[in-house]
């Protein structure tokens with residue numbers, strides 16, 4: 319596989335990060351955070367890296383180590399998950415298709431020396447149905463060690479999000495994204511990518527923070543990774559990303575309410591609807607007798623426009 323250093327760098331504001339993502343399927347933000355932050359996080363996670371057995375399976379690869387639930391392992395995670403420009407860029411990509419985004423997973427990844435590159439894949443393929451033009455997920459790779467073409471830097475195929483019918487693409491079109499700690503690589507769920515092969519003597523370590531449409535089943539169940547006793551210490555925005563916020567209409571609820579109630583912020587309440595405006599309107603019309611058998615389904619989308627939904 320031919321690997322080149324990343325040759326295309328986005329600006330640091332959300333709009334230019336998102337524009338680069340839309341055009342190329344990936345976007346590198348140089349110096350997104352001070353390198354001391356990934357340094358502190360990497361130190362906090364080092365004992366877990368050391369204690370974690372190698373992964374098993376043709377996809378993960380036996381030359382890797384992985385563990386999850388990173389928000390529960392270090393308070394340093396907040397600065398990464400809530401990075402303002404990156405989070406806003408992710409929202410620009412995903413929020414046209416959902417009310418709110420959610421965390422799909424947090425995963426620490428070590429690529430040990432040797433082994434094989436990961437099979438190229440598109441992360442959106444974990445969900446079986448795709449609507450053309452809809453993005454389901456944005457990943458953010460944060461390196462803890464330098465990522466180089468020889469130590470297993472993440473490989474992306476620029477433009478592959480426009481070529482969804484191709485399962486694999488030419489090695490010559492691949493880009494090994496070289497990064498330093500503090501840089502971040504964003505890529506779409508529709509972008510073909512893989513972890514590279516590590517031809518050095520030292521491990522490559524980093525993590526993926528993955529955000530998805532808020533109504534999808536996430537890769538990692540946040541309520542198990544972060545039960546209320548852990549999530550109640552999160553700031554509200556982080557708790558919402560970690561599953562403690564209902565998605566209209568009434569998705570991801572607990573006891574009929576927004577799951578934030580499980581964090582003790584709303585006292586004791588009965589079931590409460592969380593509906594979109596056009597759904598409220600549709601119910602109102604039904605109650606008023608304005609919807610009759612034979613009323614076309616198209617009425618629904620007309621209502622959505624009328625209600626600004």
Ligand SMILES: O=C(O)CCC(=O)C(=O)O
Nearest residue numbers: 427471472511512513514
């Ligand atoms: O480790 C990497 O660089 C990429 C990992 C990846 O794409 C995955 O595990 O799905």
